[in-house]
Amino acid sequence: MSRIWKKYRFLILRRISQIALLVLYVGGNYWGWKVLQGNLSSSSLLGKIPLADPYAVLQIFSTGAIVAADAIIGAVIITLFYALIGGRAFCSYVCPVNMVTDLANYLRRKWKLDKFEKKWWASRNIRYWVMGLSFVLSFLLGTAAFELVSPISITHRGIIFGMGFGWAAILAIFLFDLFILKNGWCGHICPLGGFYSLVGRYNLFRVRHNQPNCTLCMKCKEVCPEKEVLYMIGKKSQIVDMGECTLCGRCVEVCDDDALYFSIRDFAKKGE
Amino acid sequence: MDQKRRAFLVSMAQNVAIAATGGILWAAYIDEAKAAPLILRPPGARKERDFMSLCIKCGLCVEACPYDTLRLAKPGDHKPLGTPYYIPREVPCYMCDDIPCVPPCPTGALDIDSVTRKENGKKVFDITLMRMGVAIVDIKDCIAYWGIQCDACYRACPLLDKAIYMEMRRNERTGKHAKLLPVVDPDYCTGCGLCEHACVTEIAAIKVLPRDVALGKVGTHYVKGWQGSDENRLKGSKGIKTTVTPRSKKSPVESLNEGINFE
Numbered sequence: 244m245s246r247i248w249k250k251y252r253f254l255i256l257r258r259i260s261q262i263a264l265l266v267l268y269v270g271g272n273y274w275g276w277k278v279l280q281g282n283l284s285s286s287s288l289l290g291k292i293p294l295a296d297p298y299a300v301l302q303i304f305s306t307g308a309i310v311a312a313d314a315i316i317g318a319v320i321i322t323l324f325y326a327l328i329g330g331r332a333f334c335s336y337v338c339p340v341n342m343v344t345d346l347a348n349y350l351r352r353k354w355k356l357d358k359f360e361k362k363w364w365a366s367r368n369i370r371y372w373v374m375g376l377s378f379v380l381s382f383l384l385g386t387a388a389f390e391l392v393s394p395i396s397i398t399h400r401g402i403i404f405g406m407g408f409g410w411a412a413i414l415a416i417f418l419f420d421l422f423i424l425k426n427g428w429c430g431h432i433c434p435l436g437g438f439y440s441l442v443g444r445y446n447l448f449r450v451r452h453n454q455p456n457c458t459l460c461m462k463c464k465e466v467c468p469e470k471e472v473l474y475m476i477g478k479k480s481q482i483v484d485m486g487e488c489t490l491c492g493r494c495v496e497v498c499d500d501d502a503l504y505f506s507i508r509d510f511a512k513k514g515e
Numbered sequence: 516m517d518q519k520r521r522a523f524l525v526s527m528a529q530n531v532a533i534a535a536t537g538g539i540l541w542a543a544y545i546d547e548a549k550a551a552p553l554i555l556r557p558p559g560a561r562k563e564r565d566f567m568s569l570c571i572k573c574g575l576c577v578e579a580c581p582y583d584t585l586r587l588a589k590p591g592d593h594k595p596l597g598t599p600y601y602i603p604r605e606v607p608c609y610m611c612d613d614i615p616c617v618p619p620c621p622t623g624a625l626d627i628d629s630v631t632r633k634e635n636g637k638k639v640f641d642i643t644l645m646r647m648g649v650a651i652v653d654i655k656d657c658i659a660y661w662g663i664q665c666d667a668c669y670r671a672c673p674l675l676d677k678a679i680y681m682e683m684r685r686n687e688r689t690g691k692h693a694k695l696l697p698v699v700d701p702d703y704c705t706g707c708g709l710c711e712h713a714c715v716t717e718i719a720a721i722k723v724l725p726r727d728v729a730l731g732k733v734g735t736h737y738v739k740g741w742q743g744s745d746e747n748r749l750k751g752s753k754g755i756k757t758t759v760t761p762r763s764k765k766s767p768v769e770s771l772n773e774g775i776n777f778e
Contacts (some may be wrong), residue, residue, distance in 0.1 A: 272578050284597075285573035285621045293621050299571050303622060308568035311623030372530075376538050384542060386549045386567040391596055392541070396572060400587060400597055404574055407589030 253492030260336045268403045283337070283399050284390065285317060293317035298374075298438040302387035305378045322442055330443035334429060334436050335491035339398050343413055344429045347420035348468065356421070363424055367471060367487070370437030377434055389434055426468050429489075436489075444486035449508050450495060454480040456502035463494035463503060482508060551593075552728060554600045555706065557585050558608065558645040559617040559625040563725070569624035572597030576616040576625060584608050585616060601647075603708020603723045610642045610673050610707050643674060648706030648723040649730060650679070650699045657720040662686045662694050668710035668721045669697050678703040679710060697721065701730055 248255075268286070270276035277290040285295040295317030303310050325333060335341055351357060373389075380388035390396060394412040401409035420427045429436055452475050459477045464470045472485040473494065495503045549567050557576050560566050576599050577585045584606045588594035601608060617625045632641040650668075654660045672679040679697050686692040697710075699721075708723045739745035762770055 272574070275578075280578050280619075281573040281575045281621075285571045285575065287575060287619065287621075295571065295573075295621060300622075303569060303571065306568040308565060309623070310569065311621065313621035314571060314623075317621060372534050373537075376534060376541065380538065380542050380545060384545050384549070385564060386545065386595075387571070388541065388545055390572055391545050391548055396597055397590060400572070400574065401589065404577065404587040405589050408591035409589060411590065 250496050253496055257336050257491060258342070261339060261342060264337060265339060265399075265402055268399075272403050282396070282403055284396060285314060292320070294321055296435075297322045297442070298435055299387055299390050302377060302381040302389060305381035306385050306387065307382070325439055325443045326446060328447055329490075330446035330448060331436065331439045331486060331489045332443070333439045334433075335489040338395055338435075339402065340395050340413075340416060340433075341429065343398070343417050344420045344426070344468075347417050348426065350421055351425060352465070357425065360422065365424055365427070365431050367431055367469075369431050370434050370440075373432060374434035374437045393435070394428070395433070395435060430468055430487075436487075440486035442486075445508075447507055448490060449482040449484065449506060450488065450490065450492070450503055451482045451506040452476060452480055453502050453504070454478065456500045458500050458502075460499070462497040462499070466493045466497050468493075476502075482506065549595050551595055553725060554594055554598075555603065555648050555708075555723060555725060557599050557601070557616050557625055558614060558642065558647060559620075559627065559630045560647070561624060561626050561629075563727070566624050567595065567598070569622045570598050571622050571624070573621065574599070575619040575621065579615040579619050581611065581615060582606055582609050601708070603648075603706075603711045604719055605712075607708035607712040608647065608706075609709070610645075610705065612640065612642060614640045614642055643703075643705060645705050646726055648708070649701045649704045649726050650706070650708075650710050650721050650723050651729050652697060652699060653720045653722070654696075656716055656718075657697065658716065659694065659696055662688060662692065664695065665715060666695065666697065667713045667715050671709040671713035673707060673709060674703050674705070678705065701726070 264279065267276065267279040268282060271278065271280035271286075278288070280287045280290070281294075283296060284299050285293070288294055293313040293316050295314045297318040300310060300314050300318040303314070325331070329336075377387075377389040394416055397409045397412045401407065401413075416428045420429075424431060452473075454475075454477065457477045461476070463476060464473050467473055468491065469485075469487045469489065472483050472488040475481050475483070490505075492505065495505060551563075554563070556563070556566055557580075561569065572587070574587045574597075577587050584601045585599045586601065588596055588598050588600060590596060594600055614630055617627050617630055629646075630640060630642060630644050631638050632644060633639075652660075657665075659665045666681060669675060669679045669681055677700060679699055681695045682698050684694045684696055686694050699710075706723050706726070710721045711719045711723050714721050735748075738749060765773075
């Protein structure tokens with residue numbers, strides 16, 4: 244039992260966090276709980292504190308509309324939280340699509356699909372292009388461009404307010420990640436993930452690599468959804484400094500040699 | 516060196532082309548997906564164009580609605596995804612005095628000021644100021660226009676005798692009865708849809724439509740000369756010219772009586 248805990252503690256924590264947030268939001272709609280109302284685009288915490296998706300608010304800004312104070316305050320709160328503490332943890336602890344893509348990844352490993360599948364190369368910078376494009380399109384079309392197509396919103400709204408044909412979007416992402424491109428949605432395309440990568444680039448909590456302990460088993464790279472961030476494995480003791488790291492902690496769990504652990508960024512040290 | 520430069524330029528062109536292709540497809544979809552000329556928005560909603568810019572699709576207005584009038588568009592509803600709307604024939608707006616749906620809006624897509632009135636210097640909510648839509652009567656399918664006595668919509672109207680009033684007309688068919696006809700006054704109609712909800716015909720003969728779809732606009736060049744306030748608009752205007760023709764030189768009486776021998 245303690246071994247399961249040791250090997251899956253962050254995964255369990257993440258699932259609890261993801262599901263608990265969904266339950267609170269669903270309770271907010273169906274039973275009038277005043278803990279978290281709304282959805283990930285914008286919510287009201289405890290009926291008082293506004294929260295808003297800063298990426299969505301920026302898109303609304305791009306349309307040229309004047310946004311009311313609540314959304315701006317909410318966006319600032321969320322931005323500060325991820326910039327200082329959360330990093331890109333939104334993707335691994337909050338976003339409901341993470342459960343879908345994690346399942347696809349799990350099956351990919353289990354069925355050893357990587358060995359047989361036709362491989363496509365795709366840049367992990369596509370997300371930044373998509374993000375840039377979303378601002379241009381928001382400006383040109385006068386409406387938040389990504390918000391109208393976002394599978395994250397479709398999924399999350401679907402769970403809270405009723406799914407409709409939203410399951411098709413979830414299925415598409417699942418199949419895309421399972422059979423077309425490994426980590427396709429979360430690791431290549433999703434502009435919201437790109438946005439939080441930029442916002443959380445200099446946050447406090449970071450995974451740190453302790454090189455002398457490393458046996459080069461590469462379990463961490465196998466399990467990591469953004470494996471380019473683990474470029475230092477077996478080479479150098481340092482923090483995982485790239486913003487694309489979602490702080491999911493899978494690498495920490497699977498490491499049998501205590502070569503990876505959560506730590507706090509040492510701002511005094513050069514290069515951190 | 517030249518080869519390197521060529522490679523660089525080609526790869527740049529490729530990236531730009533991918534972005535442009537994706538962007539055009541995306542834009543084409545969005546442009547179609549956001550167009551919903553017949554959608555009815557929540558109380559206090561700004562003009563559709565501004566509303567589509569501002570709405571962040573959070574559903575807080577939907578959650579605040581105690582009657583489940585408001586719903587959030589899901590895939591398959593054929594409405595802009597995630598935006599709030601209502602279908603009056605199914606659940607109309609009951610025009611709550613305390614307007615729970617408007618204040619939670621975080622972006623101002625629902626405008627509190629549009630449903631607020633000043634009273635003794637204090638701001639108070641006034642739901643009758645909202646303009647979600649306007650009711651339109653189909654006079655061929657309204658049984659009151661057939662001469663059958665029905666005033667379901669009139670009775671259901673929260674602004675009875677203002678937003679819907681009954682007009683009396685002689686029933687030419689029987690020659691001895693009156694028809695009582697429901698007529699909507701768009702100056703008062705809020706678009707709540709209680710009339711459409713109450714209508715007894717199979718498909719409602721009174722329907723709420725978005726105001727900019729249903730209502731016309733006169734333009735500025737017509738003046739209600741019999742209304743002092745409207746007549747005032749002419750004050751200070753310079754461009755008024757009277758066209759003088761051979762006929763208009765004389766007074767109308769002169770002109771009409773010309774050439775008639777009264778002897």
